[in-house]
Structure formats: C-alpha cells, structure tokens
Amino acid sequence: MSSQRWSAGSACASNPTCRCAKSSFANPSRRQGPYADLFRAPVSFGADADRLFFSAEEWHSPTAGADAALAQVLEEHARILSRQLLPAPSSFGAEVQQAIAAAPVAGGSAAQVARALHISVRTLQRKLVETGATFREVSDRVRGQLAEGYLTDPQVSIVEVAFLLGFSDQSSFNRAFRRWTGESPGRWRQRRGGIQLAAPGLGS
Incomplete structure (x- = not known):
C-alpha cells in the first residue's frame, strides 16, 4: 500500500465513525480482507487510479486528530x-x-x-x-x-x-x-x- 493510500486510510481508521462509500485501487487484484477492514468499504482492484469515495455528509464531518x-x-x-x-x-x-x-x-x-x-x-x-x-x-x-x-x-x-x-x-x-x-x-x-x-x- 502506498504511503498516500495508507495515510488516507489511517485518517479514516482513526475515526470510528468514518465510513467510505467504496474504494478502488490501480494495483492488480489481491486479498480484499485487510483493505475492506481498513477502509470499512467495498474494495475493487485494477482501476485506472486509486480512489476513496465518501458521502457528502461524511466528507464534511470533522476529522479526528485533524492537522x-x-x-x-x-x-x-x-x-x-x-x-x-x-x-x-x-x-x-x-x-x-x-x-x-x-x-x-x-x-x-x-x-x-x-x-x-x-x-x-x-x-x-x-x-x-x-x-x-x-x-x-x-x-x-x-x-x-x-x-x-x-x-x-x-x-x-x-x-x-x-x-x-x-x-x-x-x-x-x-x-x-x-x-x-x-x-x-x-x-x-x-x-x-x-x-x-x-x-x-x-x-x-
């Protein structure tokens, strides 16, 4: 997992109420379990880019430990x-x-x-x-x-x-x-x- 992807996931993981709507990654298919657990969302691989999707409500909610x-x-x-x-x-x-x-x-x-x-x-x-x-x-x-x-x-x-x-x-x-x-x-x-x-x- 890239540092940017890990940072995004960690930020979400640090907030128990945070939920991604879905997530997709450019790297080839691999075990989904750890990714699904981290992002708390359906995971897909082989996309054209790495993306995390959030609802409008989640996007505008405060981030725990925000910098x-x-x-x-x-x-x-x-x-x-x-x-x-x-x-x-x-x-x-x-x-x-x-x-x-x-x-x-x-x-x-x-x-x-x-x-x-x-x-x-x-x-x-x-x-x-x-x-x-x-x-x-x-x-x-x-x-x-x-x-x-x-x-x-x-x-x-x-x-x-x-x-x-x-x-x-x-x-x-x-x-x-x-x-x-x-x-x-x-x-x-x-x-x-x-x-x-x-x-x-x-x-x-």
Whole structure:
C-alpha cells in the first residue's frame, strides 16, 4: 500500500465513525480482507487510479486528530491548481501536462501519468518524442510553473513547496528550481516581494 493510500486510510481508521462509500485501487487484484477492514468499504482492484469515495455528509464531518496546518497547505495547493488549470487539451502534450499537474503530489512519475492516460510508458515516451519533448522536460515545465505559483504566496514555505511538488527534501527542490530558473527559490521569491519562510537550518 502506498504511503498516500495508507495515510488516507489511517485518517479514516482513526475515526470510528468514518465510513467510505467504496474504494478502488490501480494495483492488480489481491486479498480484499485487510483493505475492506481498513477502509470499512467495498474494495475493487485494477482501476485506472486509486480512489476513496465518501458521502457528502461524511466528507464534511470533522476529522479526528485533524492537522490544521497541513489542511491549510493542501487547500492552497488546490487553489493554485484551480487557477492554473489548462484549457481542455487540444494536443497530447497538453494532456500530459494536465495529468502531471493533477497528480496527488504534483510531478507524478512517467508510470503514473501513463496509467492516468490509459497508455503504456513506452507509448507515452514515444508520443512525446514525436512532439519534440521528453517526459522530464514536460514534467520540469509543469512543476516549474506550479513552483512559481506557490512561491508567490508568502504563506507557503519553501519546504511546503518542495513537498507539494513531490521532492524528498528542500535541497533537491532547490537544485531543481535553480536548474529551471537560474536562481534559488528564496532569491526568486525575494525579488518578487515575497517572504522567505524556509524552515530553520535549511538553505534557500
């Protein structure tokens, strides 16, 4: 079970009253018992994506042990994505960009994007080459745009930006952002009048 899937299940499991309406997972069929026990819902496998379904009443009910700070970060993530939504895809490249941006943590792998588009990784790579781009180039472009969107908001720290874009730590994000723009995230934000909110002890 992936860390994201486990986190979602654990959040629900921590609240005895929480009930999923149903759940579906992209991995092949396996024993349903542990999953059904965890999510308290019918489980299916082999879907096009991992999903948990909740009733409107359950969705709006308070979460036991909720993390207000994390909720604020994720809400900002959703707002930025909604502002940067691309128009309906008119090309394969646009479809790939949308799939990357729509990943639970932006910057999904080639395998995740291929699965979202219902094609193989080989087909994804071949069709991108036909457009004159590689998957890494498209992913970097999308993540660079999202990063700039996050960095314009002084309430989102650079550590949080790194997390939202799928980087394992801030140092990795710093190196990638410098490759994309030629400057560090902190300097980019400073030049635009933002506030540097990197965690203590971490560089910008």
